Amino acid sequence: MKKILVIGSVGQIGSELTMKLRDIYGNDNVVAGIRKTMPSEELANSGPLETVDATNIEQLAQVVKKYNIDTIYNLAALLSAVAEARPQAAWNVGVNGLYNVLEVARENKCSVFFPSSIGAFGSSTPLDNTPQDTIQRPGTMYGVTKVTGELLSDYYYKRFGVDTRGVRFPGIISNLTLPGGGTTDYAVEIYYEAVKNKKFTCPLAKGTFLDMMYMPDALKAAIDIMEADPSKLKHRNCFNVTAMSFDPEIIYKEIKKHIPDFVMEYNVDPVKQSIADSWPNKMDDTAAREEWGWNPKFNLEEMTIDMLNVIGEKFKKGLL
Ligand code: AKB
Numbered sequence: 001m002k003k004i005l006v007i008g009s010v011g012q013i014g015s016e017l018t019m020k021l022r023d024i025y026g027n028d029n030v031v032a033g034i035r036k037t038m039p040s041e042e043l044a045n046s047g048p049l050e051t052v053d054a055t056n057i058e059q060l061a062q063v064v065k066k067y068n069i070d071t072i073y074n075l076a077a078l079l080s081a082v083a084e085a086r087p088q089a090a091w092n093v094g095v096n097g098l099y100n101v102l103e104v105a106r107e108n109k110c111s112v113f114f115p116s117s118i119g120a121f122g123s124s125t126p127l128d129n130t131p132q133d134t135i136q137r138p139g140t141m142y143g144v145t146k147v148t149g150e151l152l153s154d155y156y157y158k159r160f161g162v163d164t165r166g167v168r169f170p171g172i173i174s175n176l177t178l179p180g181g182g183t184t185d186y187a188v189e190i191y192y193e194a195v196k197n198k199k200f201t202c203p204l205a206k207g208t209f210l211d212m213m214y215m216p217d218a219l220k221a222a223i224d225i226m227e228a229d230p231s232k233l234k235h236r237n238c239f240n241v242t243a244m245s246f247d248p249e250i251i252y253k254e255i256k257k258h259i260p261d262f263v264m265e266y267n268v269d270p271v272k273q274s275i276a277d278s279w280p281n282k283m284d285d286t287a288a289r290e291e292w293g294w295n296p297k298f299n300l301e302e303m304t305i306d307m308l309n310v311i312g313e314k315f316k317k318g319l320l
Helices: 012-025 041-046 057-066 080-085 087-108 141-160 186-196 215-227 248-256 270-277 286-292 300-316
Strands: 004-007 030-034 049-051 071-074 111-117 128-130 164-169 171-173 199-202 210-214 244-246 263-266
Touching: 004 012, 004 057, 012 030, 012 041, 012 071, 012 215, 049 057, 057 087, 071 087, 071 215, 080 087, 080 141, 080 270, 087 111, 087 141, 111 141, 111 215, 141 164, 164 215, 171 186, 171 215, 186 199, 186 248, 186 300, 199 248, 210 215, 210 300, 215 286, 244 248, 244 300, 248 263, 248 300
Parallel strands: 004 030, 004 071, 030 049, 071 111, 111 164, 171 210, 199 263
Antiparallel strands: 210 244
């Protein structure tokens, strides 16, 4: 049985991924790595919990040795908009943190999952049907950390044989833990505002198309790539994966089908808009489909029904 460490297990993806991994591999085999944010009761009580700051290599190595970890999911990162406000911190967590993870993985023979992003592309990338292998010259610190992470991960595989694998996540939409400081966060916030206030102010302009994915598919991608037959992988770091592409008008109209009096207005955030304009409209994820059977389950219609049900229930119970 795998022995897994999730670094960043209270974040948007980490909080759900840790619980999913515990379901699959057993509670005791999945260590939740936390830093400052308090974990939920469910996370804290269902399995081992350790303080792990990826920028502290001694602490990281100690936890890996203590639990005989063989697989590390490194989810520690600052999202795109916040990384523009704090570029030094974004580099430290995103690159120095990953370097430590790779070094500890090399010494302890661990596999490593690295989440890259649509942010690894830039305005000189072909933005429609963005190929798996293409120009990557991002203009944001977030993108710089992601491209560096992809290269470092490939290097550790080729040079040291560390089993590194990863995907380029699009915007992830979920209903448990809110994202913080991302450019695609609007596609989560719109559901909460539709349920709570029937009104949403969108920070991205009409016509801004971006790749998106519902959390159950994101968890599946992270787990399936780590379970994939290595002999079939021509790429490793990192695979384009997408489930849908829409602009603010399309998601607004989809929600309006269920909440007819929902209204949306625009107040464009220039930082987020310029980031979004440099990202793909839609990626080509053929390599992931061919090399490890990537096949997302949720489209916009299905995701919207599920999001509105879950958030609606929370609202009725006074939990929002
Ligand atoms: C962000 O918007 O920063 C992230 C991402 C697409 O990587 N959600």
